Structures are given as structure tokens and as C-alpha cells.
Amino acid sequence: MNIQLLLRQNGLKITKPRETILAILRxxxxxxxxxxxxxxAVLRGIYINLSTVYRTLDLLEELNILEKFDLGDHRYNYVxxxxxxxxxxxxxxxxxxxxMDCPMTKIEELINRETGFSIKEHHLELKGVCRECAQKKERxxxxxxxxx
Amino acid sequence: MNIQLLLRQNGLKITKPRETILAILRxxxxxxxxxxxxxxAVLRGIYINLSTVYRTLDLLEELNILEKFDLGDHRYNYVxxxxxxxxxxxxxxxxxxxxMDCPMTKIEELINRETGFSIKEHHLELKGVCRECAQKKERxxxxxxxxx
DNA sequence: ATGTATGCAAAGTATTTGCACAATC
DNA sequence: GATTGTGCAAATACTTTGCATACAT
Numbered sequence: 001m002n003i004q005l006l007l008r009q010n011g012l013k014i015t016k017p018r019e020t021i022l023a024i025l026r027x028x029x030x031x032x033x034x035x036x037x038x039x040x041a042v043l044r045g046i047y048i049n050l051s052t053v054y055r056t057l058d059l060l061e062e063l064n065i066l067e068k069f070d071l072g073d074h075r076y077n078y079v080x081x082x083x084x085x086x087x088x089x090x091x092x093x094x095x096x097x098x099x100m101d102c103p104m105t106k107i108e109e110l111i112n113r114e115t116g117f118s119i120k121e122h123h124l125e126l127k128g129v130c131r132e133c134a135q136k137k138e139r140x141x142x143x144x145x146x147x148x
Numbered sequence: 149m150n151i152q153l154l155l156r157q158n159g160l161k162i163t164k165p166r167e168t169i170l171a172i173l174r175x176x177x178x179x180x181x182x183x184x185x186x187x188x189a190v191l192r193g194i195y196i197n198l199s200t201v202y203r204t205l206d207l208l209e210e211l212n213i214l215e216k217f218d219l220g221d222h223r224y225n226y227v228x229x230x231x232x233x234x235x236x237x238x239x240x241x242x243x244x245x246x247x248m249d250c251p252m253t254k255i256e257e258l259i260n261r262e263t264g265f266s267i268k269e270h271h272l273e274l275k276g277v278c279r280e281c282a283q284k285k286e287r288x289x290x291x292x293x294x295x296x
Numbered sequence: 297a298t299g300t301a302t303g304c305a306a307a308g309t310a311t312t313t314g315c316a317c318a319a320t321c
Numbered sequence: 322g323a324t325t326g327t328g329c330a331a332a333t334a335c336t337t338t339g340c341a342t343a344c345a346t
Contacts, residue, residue, distance in 0.1 A: 013320050013325060034311080049328045054311060056326095070218035074336080075310065089265050098263045103255045110254075115246045116279035117237050123273040131264035161300060161345050182336080197303045202336060204301095222311075223335065 001026060010063050017041075017048045021056045025066070031077030031109045069106045071113055079105055089126060093133040149174060158211050165189075165196045169204045173214070179225030179257045217254045219261055227253060237274060241281035 003022045007014050024040045025032070032040075034053045041048045057078055060066035067079050082105075090097045108119040129137070151170045155162050172188045173180070180188075182201045189196045205226055208214035215227050230253075238245045256267040277285070 015319075015326065017327075050310095051312075051329080052327055058312095069220055070222070072217055074218065074222065074224075076222075089259070089263060091265070092268070098265065100259065100263050103258055106258075107251045107255060110251055111237070111248065111274070111276075114248050115237060117239070117246065117276040118279075118282050119274050119276040120240070121275040123271075125271040126259070126267050127269040128259075128265040128267040131266075134266050163301065163345075165302075198335095199304080199337075200302055206337095 006065070012059070016046055017052050018056055020044060020046045020048065021053060022060075025060075025078065025080050028079075030112060031069075031071070031079045033075045033077055037078070067101075067105050069109070071106075071110050077109060079109065081105070087124070087126070089128060091130040091133055092127055093129050093137075096130055098130070154213070160207065164194055165200050166204055168192060168194045168196065169201060170208075173208075173226065173228050178260060179217075179219070179227045181223045181225055185226070215249075215253050217257070219254075219258050225257060227257065229253070235272070235274070237276060239278040239281055240275055241277050241285075244278055246278070 003019050003026075004014050006022070007018055012018065020041045021037055024037050024044075028040075034050060034057060037057075038048055038050055038053050041053075057066060057068065057076075061068050061078075065081060067081050068076050070076055083102075085102045086099050087102050088097050088099050102124075104119075104122050104124060108122070111117055111119055151167050151174075152162050154170070155166055160166065168189045169185055172185050172192075182198060182205065185205075186196055186198055186201050189201075205214060205216065205224075209216050209226075213229060215229050216224050218224055231250075233250045234247050235250050236245050236247050250272075252267075252270050252272060256270070259265055259267055
């Protein structure tokens with residue numbers, strides 16, 4: 001990934017804070033919070049205001065370059081998206097499908113924090129029903145109760 | 149689940165706020181935040197201070213009855229733990245194993261929020277390496293680079 | 297009666313925002 | 322030179338905490 005190219009392609013100006021933040025994100029292997037990113041920048045001799053860090057991070061998230069999540073300590077963690085791998089969910093009742101980003105980055109970070117393990121591969125299968133079918137089912141269940 | 153029994157067994161006093169909060173948690177099918185729980189209590193005619201809600205929720209989390217997580221909007225969500233189903237991770241290198249709570253509740257809530265789907269079943273397989281082996285590997289990789 | 301729980305108000309913490317100045321294109 | 326980005330300080334929103342009072346056992 002060429003940082004300058006990435007910024008230019010997204011219509012963003014090339015500035016030291018942005019280049020530094022992207023470089024830090026790229027080189028880290030696990031999730032980082034805003035303050036930690038700022039500290040890393042300081043170690044590189046670049047003083048960036050925390051609000052600039054947050055603004056840059058928000059920007060990158062909107063551009064779908066970055067994933068942002070909270071592991072439970074009320075602090076956001078940020079990781080560059082590696083693959084844009086997605087999951088398809090199919091409703092077991094009406095067979096309608098929807099797509100979503102693979103949720104495993106969050107899980108992998110969580111597992112790493114809790115156990116120290118780094119996940120190298122995952123296989124995830126999900127079975128579920130869509131909102132409409134779930135509601136229909138619930139309505140049936142309650143009318144049956146009344147009718148019985 | 150008998151609420152009074154549950155409280156008694158954990159050495160907690162039986163109070164209206166606690167009974168109400170537990171009843172609300174038990175009857176809801178998806179994650180709720182503290183403010184929502186308080187509003188539900190008000191609907192039942194019970195006025196509970198928000199700090200009491202938070203304190204009760206913290207208590208239940210410590211007792212491993214409740215799961216607490218942030219779905220990305222800087223607000224905690226709470227769900228009663230259904231099954232105490234756990235996952236075992238085995239290091240692919242040294243074969244050491246560790247256990248952890250199944251991380252899927254959070255993901256299921258997230259999926260529900262993003263797509264509307266309710267997950268009924270999941271199957272998750274993970275392959276990974278423990279911290280020590282990951283560090284050893286990294287050391288080898290860097291010494292090889294230098295040696296080459 | 298004793299220890300525990302609650303309400304209230306104040307503090308805390310990560311994040312966001314408004315505005316003036318500075319840098320990039 | 323026009324537009325976009327940054328720093329600073331103040332604001333925000335959720336959560337936590339200290340303390341006096343009230344309640345459960």
C-alpha cells in the first residue's frame with residue numbers, strides 16, 4: 001500500500017499527520033486506540049493533536065479502509081481492513097440473503113486480548129432467520145397461545 | 149430462572165430494583181443499554197436511578213450471569229448469558245490449550261443490528277498460535293532476515 | 297441492629313465539535 | 322488564492338463514584 005497514493009485517490013490532502021497515522025496503522029499487527037497512535041507518532045517525532053487522530057481515523061473508517069470497534073473497555077480500537085472478505089446470510093425460512101462484512105476481525109482481537117492467541121484461520125457458519133420471518137413466527141406463536 | 153433464588157444464592161439482598169432489572173433482562177431477546185432498562189422499569193412503575201442500574205449490571209457481570217459489550221456506538225449493551233458454552237483454542241505449534249467464553253453472543257447482536265437477522269446456530273472453528281510461539285516465530289524470522 | 301443498597305449530585309473519561317490559523321493543492 | 326486540515330479548548334455522552342439516607346435481613 002502506497003500511503004500517498006491512497007490519500008490522493010481518496011481526494012485527501014497529503015499531510016504529515018495522515019501519513020504518520022497510516023504508517024503506524026499499517027505496521028502494527030493488532031488493534032490500537034487513538035492515544036496509543038498519538039504516542040507512536042510522538043516516538044517518531046511527529047506531534048499530532050488527539051482530535052486530529054480521531055478525525056483521521058473517522059475519515060479512514062468512512063472510506064472503508066479502517067475497522068473500528070470496542071472490545072469492552074469503552075475505548076475504540078482501530079485496525080486496517082486486510083481483506084474485504086464478506087459473509088452471506090441466508091434466511092432459513094424465506095431464503096432471502098444479505099451480505100455483511102466478516103465480523104471476525106473483532107473476534108480475533110478479542111481472543112488475542114483474552115488469551116494471547118493469534119488466530120491464523122477461521123471457519124464460521126451461521127444459521128438464522130431474517131427479521132420479517134422472525135416476527136411472523138412470533139405472531140404465530142402468540143396467536144396459538146391465545147387460541148389454545 | 150427464579151430471580152429471588154438467584155439473588156439469594158449469590159449473597160445479594162432482594163430489592164425491587166434488582167428484581168425488576170433481572171426480569172427485564174430475562175424477558176428481552178436482544179441486547180439493551182442501561183437507559184433502556186431504566187425506561188422499561190419506569191413502564192412497570194418502578195423508578196430506578198441510573199446509577200443503580202449500572203451498579204446492578206456490574207454486579208451481575210461479575211457473577212458471570214450477564215454479558216456486557218459495546219457494539220460500536222459507545223454505549224454498553226447487556227444480555228443475560230444463555231449457555232455457558234466455551235471454546236478451546238489449541239496452539240498449532242506447541243499444542244497448549246486455553247479456554248474462553250464463546251465470543252459469539254457479541255457477534256450475534258452485531259449481526260442482528262447490522263442485518264436484522266437473528267442467528268439461531270453457529271459453528272466456529274479457529275486455528276491459531278499462542279503468544280509464546282508467535283514471538284518465537286517472529287524472532288526466528290527477523291534473525292533469518294539479518295542472517296541472509 | 298447491622299450491613300448492604302439506593303438516590304442524588306458531582307466527577308471522570310474517551311470522543312466530538314467550533315473556531316481561528318495554517319498548510320496543501 | 323481557495324479549499325481543506327490542524328490545534329486548541331470547550332462541550333458531549335455515557336459511566337462511575339462519594340456520601341448520606343433507606344432498606345433488607
